[in-house]
Amino acid sequence: MRALSPYTKAAHLAVAHMVANTLTLADDKGLRAFWGLCLVLRKKLSSSERQGLAWAALMACNDDEAQSIAEAVLTPELGIGWPLPPFDGVLEEAVFWADFASQEELRAYAFSCLDRLSAEERRAIWRALDRQVAA
Numbered sequence: 001m002r003a004l005s006p007y008t009k010a011a012h013l014a015v016a017h018m019v020a021n022t023l024t025l026a027d028d029k030g031l032r033a034f035w036g037l038c039l040v041l042r043k044k045l046s047s048s049e050r051q052g053l054a055w056a057a058l059m060a061c062n063d064d065e066a067q068s069i070a071e072a073v074l075t076p077e078l079g080i081g082w083p084l085p086p087f088d089g090v091l092e093e094a095v096f097w098a099d100f101a102s103q104e105e106l107r108a109y110a111f112s113c114l115d116r117l118s119a120e121e122r123r124a125i126w127r128a129l130d131r132q133v134a135a
Contacts (some may be wrong), residue, residue, distance in 0.1 A: 011044040039096060043088065 005013065018040040026033040041050055058066045098106060114122055 015040060015044050038100075039093075042096065 008016075018037055022034055022037040041053070045053070058069065061069065101109070114125070117125070
């Protein structure tokens with residue numbers, strides 16, 4: 001990896017380091033350790049680059065492994081779990097988390113968050129949502 005460093009894009013080096021760190025720290029208890037890697041891949045790689053990596057990873061698996069991974073990714077009931085600490089900014093992390101959260105998680109966190117806001121902040125959110133729906 002070091003020999004290619006002068007020619008490799010910075011984003012690709014960051015991804016390579018994150019892959020190495022994730023594999024080093026991951027255990028055999030499931031895919032949860034890979035959420036951080038997921039965040040970095042989404043931030044640093046293009047859609048086609050992510051698709052290429054996903055294709056290569058699935059092709060490296062036997063049929064049962066590939067099916068199990070695909071089902072874990074495509075089954076929305078599983079959800080993402082609790083939000084991770086912000087990697088970028090709080091808003092970016094919230095958007096990333098919401099993209100993967102199940103409907104149940106979205107409802108639960110939305111209700112809990114709204115419940116913690118002041119009445120004035122809740123009204124401001126409702127006005128913003130009304131404007132967005134009207135647009």
